[in-house]
Amino acid sequence: MSYLIAFTVVMVFMLIGEWISTVTKAFIPSVFITAILFVLGFWTIMPKTIVAQASFDTPFVGICISLLLVHLGTLMNLKELVAQWKAVCIALLGVIGTLVLTLTVGSFIFNWHTVIAAVPPLTGGLVAALLMTNGLKAAGITALVALPVSMFVIHSVIGYPLTALLLKKEGKRLVDNFRNGKAHISKNGPKMTKKAVATQPQQQIFSLPVEYQTPSFTLVRVALIALLSNYIGLLLNNAINANVICLIFGVIAHQLGFLEDNALNRAGVFNWLMYGLLAYVFAQLSLTTPQVIGGIVLQIIVLIALGILGMFIASWLLAKPFGMTGEMAFACSLTALFGFPADYILTTEICRNVAQSEEEEEYLTESILPKMLVGGFATVSVASVIIDSVFLKLL
Structure with a gap:
């Protein structure tokens, strides 16, 4: 019965986060509340293996990531993906702003190894934190082993509410334009919200009768695209991150008609996979005390302040030339702190x-979500891999 207790506790934490977010009109984001609950639980009576006991362990999460990224490709089209190059530039330049301030000012305040160990989580979220932790262990720098994950814990507490505040301000600006008739929903774009998908008729795939287009048929097709994406990633020796390939191939499969709009929502498994992935992310909070x-x-607070200030300066200066508001540009840069799935959930x-x-x-979802997703992939899935590989050699 222990596995059922573990699953219930994990889902109660998710539920409390969602309810508080709803009550506060997203002023306090659900991921922030859920993260705090996990930290307090791990620091008190909750076993550190509770997420694995709830069945959200490494193999399941590996499946979640690939399937969800292919699914997100069905929320966009190729034209829209290419159109987000501005968000990619803003996000990457925000990361450069972080590197400049932390490596210059930070190095004057703290020793070199401390800065090198702490900066990657600011530019690549959890993945970067775990890679740097393993690098510190291999280098024998045991005194700093806890620093990367601790950095991830604290910057999440800061990054989630700050990003939510920026997105809320941007959302209010956009919705005012929509209400005043200055903006409209794209007629040709895929539907991105569950409510919109529910009102759409079942799409004909391969001219099959509707009764054969079951959830398992959708899952098989999504899994095939995910499998192909990971295989290509291996062939390329991860020169292009497999996660990025999953997103791109998802877009292409959707464009070719192999996958329908919002595939996993139509199959009824999207939320289950998302909760599993999110639980696994929060499980990493058990690594600190x-x-x-x-x-x-x-050290963490000072370096986080420098890193976020670098993002702010870079994104705010470049927002107007790239045709974005300061809030939207800064939010794109902040995706470097956490990446997927938090960027999706916050948005x-x-x-x-x-x-x-x-x-x-x-309208709000199609205006904001692609920018946040693509910005997050540019930083967490691409830039962070490069930054980690360089910083590990500097230890």
């Missing part, structure tokens, strides 16, 4: 809570 964080909290929560109708929610 109050004593460990207490001993390095000063959809804000869109749902700012909107007062299904049409407004659809």
Whole structure:
């Protein structure tokens, strides 16, 4: 029965986060609340293996990531993906701003190894934190092993609310334009919200009768695209991250008619996979303790402040030349702190809570979500891999 207890606890934490987000109109994002609950649980009575006991372990999460990224490709078309090059540039330049301030000012305040160990999580989220932790162990720098994950824990507490605040301001600006008739929903784009998908007729795939287009038929096709993407990633020796290939191939498969709009929502498994992936991310918070964080909290706070300030300066200066508001540009840069799935959850929560109708929610989602997703992939899946490989050699 222990596995059922573990699953219930994990889902209760998710539920509390969602309810608080709803009550506060997304002023307090669900991922922020859920992260705090996991930290407090791990620091008190909750076993550190609770997420694995709830069945959300490494093999399941490997499946989740690939399937979800292919699914997200069905929310976009090729034209839209290419159109997000501005978001990619803003996000990457924000990362450069972080590197400049932390490596210059930070190096004057702290020793070199401390800065090198702490900066990657600011530019690549959890993946970068785990890679740097393993690198520190291999290099024998045991005194700093806890620093990368501790950095991830604390910058998540700062990054989630800050990103939510920026997106809410951007959402209110966009929805005002929509209400005043200055903007409209794209007629040709895929539907991005669950409500919009529910109103769409079942798409004919391969001219099969509707009764044969079962959820398993959708899952098989999504899994095939995910499998092909990971195989290509291996052939390329991960020169292009497999996660990025999953997204791109998902877009292509959708364009070719192999996958329908919003595939996993139509199959009814999207939320299950998303909760599993999110639970696994929060499980990494078990790697820290109050004593460990207490001993390095000063370094973490100062470096986070420098990193976010670097993102702010770069994105705010470049927002106007790239045709974005300062809030949208800064939010794109902040995706480097956490990446997928948090960027998806934060964005959809804000869109749902700012909107007062299904049409407004659809417009906000199609206006903001592609920028956040592509920005997150540019930083966490691409830039972070390069930055990690360089920084590990500098230890």
